[in-house]
Amino acid sequence: MATTSAAFWADADRHLVRYAGPADFTREIIARAEGSFVFTEDGRRILDFTSGQMSAILGHSHPEIVAAVRRQAATLDHLFSGMLSRPVVDLARRLAETLPAPLEKALLLTTGAESNEAAIRMAKLVTGKHEIVSFARSWHGMTQAAAGATYSAGRKGYGPAAPGNLALPAPNRYRPDFTDADGRLDWRRQLDFGFDLIDAQSVGSLAACIVEPILSSGGIIEPPPGYFAALLEKCRERGMLLILDEAQTGLCRTGTWYAFERDGVVPDILTLSKTLGAGLPLAAVLTSAEIEQEAHERGFLFFTTHVSDPLPAAVGNVVLDVLIRDRLDECAQHLGGLLRRGLEQIAHRHEVAGDIRGRGLLAGLELVVDRETKRSSDELGARVTRRCLELGLHMNIVQLPGMGGVFRIAPPLTASEDEISLGLSILDEAIGDAVKTR
Numbered sequence: 001m002a003t004t005s006a007a008f009w010a011d012a013d014r015h016l017v018r019y020a021g022p023a024d025f026t027r028e029i030i031a032r033a034e035g036s037f038v039f040t041e042d043g044r045r046i047l048d049f050t051s052g053q054m055s056a057i058l059g060h061s062h063p064e065i066v067a068a069v070r071r072q073a074a075t076l077d078h079l080f081s082g083m084l085s086r087p088v089v090d091l092a093r094r095l096a097e098t099l100p101a102p103l104e105k106a107l108l109l110t111t112g113a114e115s116n117e118a119a120i121r122m123a124k125l126v127t128g129k130h131e132i133v134s135f136a137r138s139w140h141g142m143t144q145a146a147a148g149a150t151y152s153a154g155r156k157g158y159g160p161a162a163p164g165n166l167a168l169p170a171p172n173r174y175r176p177d178f179t180d181a182d183g184r185l186d187w188r189r190q191l192d193f194g195f196d197l198i199d200a201q202s203v204g205s206l207a208a209c210i211v212e213p214i215l216s217s218g219g220i221i222e223p224p225p226g227y228f229a230a231l232l233e234k235c236r237e238r239g240m241l242l243i244l245d246e247a248q249t250g251l252c253r254t255g256t257w258y259a260f261e262r263d264g265v266v267p268d269i270l271t272l273s274k275t276l277g278a279g280l281p282l283a284a285v286l287t288s289a290e291i292e293q294e295a296h297e298r299g300f301l302f303f304t305t306h307v308s309d310p311l312p313a314a315v316g317n318v319v320l321d322v323l324i325r326d327r328l329d330e331c332a333q334h335l336g337g338l339l340r341r342g343l344e345q346i347a348h349r350h351e352v353a354g355d356i357r358g359r360g361l362l363a364g365l366e367l368v369v370d371r372e373t374k375r376s377s378d379e380l381g382a383r384v385t386r387r388c389l390e391l392g393l394h395m396n397i398v399q400l401p402g403m404g405g406v407f408r409i410a411p412p413l414t415a416s417e418d419e420i421s422l423g424l425s426i427l428d429e430a431i432g433d434a435v436k437t438r
């Protein structure tokens with residue numbers, strides 16, 4: 001028998017490790033989820049503008065995913081890690097078909113951190129070097145190498161990070177640190193400066209640079225066009241590999257299959273996670289036959305319990321089926337346009353909306369208390385988030401030092417126009433209410 005709500009929270013408080021830093025658990029008991037909504041035990045409907053943890057691109061409990069899980073769990077769920085099954089080989093081939101040459105080799109894993117761990121491990125083995133460069137606002141996950149390349153949170157208090165992790169300034173156009181004569185971000189000078197510092201600190205062992213095409217946990221920072229081509233050149237000059245982490249941006253979220261398509265670059269290694277399983281734990285590392293061959297010759301080992309598991313791979317195949325059949329790249333472009341225009345109208349009405357950014361259905365709204373100084377207030381962000389929840393909208397805000405609170409808005413790609421409009425109108429109302437009660 002279900003306990004009362006008070007008993008639920010007493011049990012949660014008594015028995016759960018609080019893993020989210022200072023953030024509290026959302027004080028709602030979630031009973032089920034369907035499409036773009038989650039439903040609380042007491043019958044409230046909440047529009048999910050974060051696709052769960054930025055993953056459920058097909059909405060919650062998509063009927064075809066439900067059917068695939070049922071089918072696959074009943075026929076072939078899990079295997080000895082050295083055995084192969086059709087869903088795994090199919091998914092590897094089909095992912096390669098969505099990617100430009102020479103990305104044709106896949107390693108199928110479980111989480112984002114794990115995929116980055118494997119990518120970094122492969123890059124170190126193949127180059128014979130160990131230094132890893134990433135953005136100073138990055139998030140690549142919680143396992144050792146991924147956490148070593150993560151700078152936006154969680155570095156303090158866990159003892160020494162692996163030697164050889166080096167940070168590159170993130171190109172933030174709203175808060176530029178290197179400026180041109182017009183006060184705009186001079187990203188070339190910033191990038192040159194960043195690599196001057198990296199070269200000065202390097203012990204001569206630069207292996208790879210790992211970056212997100214749009215920094216999500218770093219506050220939806222979208223590097224300007226041209227940036228990644230220049231970054232790739234910096235990598236090439238130093239014999240480093242470029243690893244792109246498309247955990248959040250991959251698989252149609254930004255309006256193209258992969259965010260890097262905008263930039264005319266192809267990474268040496270690509271990692272996918274969150275969106276690949278559309279909410280179920282599935283991740284992939286993709287690379288060229290040449291890099292895979294070199295890694296294999298050097299004895300590449302990444303043997304895990306759930307590598308090449310058939311059940312999540314079957315889900316990944318259905319995710320690809322639905323993305324292709326329903327043209328969800330085009331949907332993300334179209335709905336992203338609606339979202340963008342709605343956010344611009346909100347910015348028109350509310351002074352605290354300092355900046356709107358992002359691409360497709362990955363949007364950012366930065367809150368400031370003063371547009372001139374761009375001063376921020378954690379309290380304002382918390383109030384808007386709370387009010388949204390009261391009004392039936394789940395929003396996530398990132399609060400990082402030196403920035404305003406940034407809402408990361410990432411509805412499912414299957415959302416309807418009405419659902420996007422509903423979310424926008426709740427956000428509009430919540431900002432209005434939060435400003436009034438200041």
Ligand SMILES: Cc1ncc(COP(=O)(O)O)c(C=O)c1O
Nearest residue numbers: 111112113139140141212245247
């Ligand atoms: C860009 C990026 N990479 C990696 C990760 C880590 O993924 P996971 O939490 O599945 O390990 C995240 C998670 O937020 C992410 O946003």
